[in-house]
Amino acid sequence: MHPPPFQISEQEAASSLSETQAPSAPTPTGGGNEADEITPEISSLAAGLQYNPLKIFEYVHNFIEFEPYYGSKKGAHLTLLEGSGNDFDQASLLVALLRASGKNPTYKYGACDFSYYVMTLWTGLSATPFSHMSDQQFTDSYVGLAATPNNRKLAAGIEFFQRSGYSISDPYLSGGELIFSIPQVWVELSVGGITRQMLPALKPHYDFAGIGIASATGYSRSQILADAAGTVSSSPDSVTSLNYTNISSRLGNYSQALRTYLRNNRDELDVDLVTGSRRIRMSIYQDFSEIDPVDVWTACPWQAVQT
Numbered sequence: 001m002h003p004p005p006f007q008i009s010e011q012e013a014a015s016s017l018s019e020t021q022a023p024s025a026p027t028p029t030g031g032g033n034e035a036d037e038i039t040p041e042i043s044s045l046a047a048g049l050q051y052n053p054l055k056i057f058e059y060v061h062n063f064i065e066f067e068p069y070y071g072s073k074k075g076a077h078l079t080l081l082e083g084s085g086n087d088f089d090q091a092s093l094l095v096a097l098l099r100a101s102g103k104n105p106t107y108k109y110g111a112c113d114f115s116y117y118v119m120t121l122w123t124g125l126s127a128t129p130f131s132h133m134s135d136q137q138f139t140d141s142y143v144g145l146a147a148t149p150n151n152r153k154l155a156a157g158i159e160f161f162q163r164s165g166y167s168i169s170d171p172y173l174s175g176g177e178l179i180f181s182i183p184q185v186w187v188e189l190s191v192g193g194i195t196r197q198m199l200p201a202l203k204p205h206y207d208f209a210g211i212g213i214a215s216a217t218g219y220s221r222s223q224i225l226a227d228a229a230g231t232v233s234s235s236p237d238s239v240t241s242l243n244y245t246n247i248s249s250r251l252g253n254y255s256q257a258l259r260t261y262l263r264n265n266r267d268e269l270d271v272d273l274v275t276g277s278r279r280i281r282m283s284i285y286q287d288f289s290e291i292d293p294v295d296v297w298t299a300c301p302w303q304a305v306q307t
Contacts, residue, residue: 128152211261228246
């Protein structure tokens with residue numbers, strides 16, 4: 001269930017307002033390992049989330065950004081402090097919070113199938129990769145690949161995950177859509193007789209284009225080049241005698257114009273919304289039974305994984 005960003009339901013708001021006192025602290029689940037150590041910060045967060053596995057999953061999903069690297073590197077504590085991590089480390093944070101809440105989560109590992117479309121929403125990959133390359137340039141760069149749209153996506157997907165240390169097995173087409181199989185770590189949890197597979201690292205994003213800083217500042221390429229002046233030399237390629245006074249004055253004017261624009265028009269915006277950014281599309285669930293990533297997002301072999 002994926003509502004618009006930053007929106008919570010009336011039921012969620014009412015529930016949060018009515019919960020003025022946290023339930024008694026349960027006995028943390030024993031076992032675990034260094035990656036999911038229950039630190040004081042994690043214990044405090046679990047208490048703030050009412051020791052509720054639904055709220056815990058929502059927190060990790062909605063507020064911990066995905067980073068593409070392979071393996072367990074940060075652990076639960078550093079993932080919480082930095083607000084980011086890959087699937088291994090987000091799973092460790094989820095496990096630590098659940099263990100602090102007296103639950104018995106289990107790690108799971110397996111190859112999950114992601115469509116290229118899902119990867120654009122999840123990782124920020126371009127929907128039209130290598131669009132700056134002509135067909136000939138693409139073929140020259142990726143010998144043996146014709147410059148078809150799917151081959152451009154294939155090259156982009158492989159580059160993205162292999163640079164991050166992930167292995168990719170046998171990309172294939174399904175209904176014309178390019179699919180990648182990528183190893184993932186997730187968490188299995190049973191609550192009230194309901195078992196759910198929880199993959200908090202997989203999350204869609206919204207893209208915000210920003211305000212158009214060039215327009216807001218009145219930026220002009222020809223004007224700033226004229227301000228810079230200077231002498232161009234081709235041997236070696238260089239520019240000398242730049243007019244730093246004019247450049248500084250022009251940049252100051254741009255800064256003032258931007259401040260004035262924001263003050264008069266969009267003073268409520270965060271910096272990343274001014275410049276443009278990607279933000280997690282928050283998911284709000286009404287019941288633990290709704291949590292399960294086996295949907296339009298991905299298909300993981302839940303019955304053929306290693307604990």
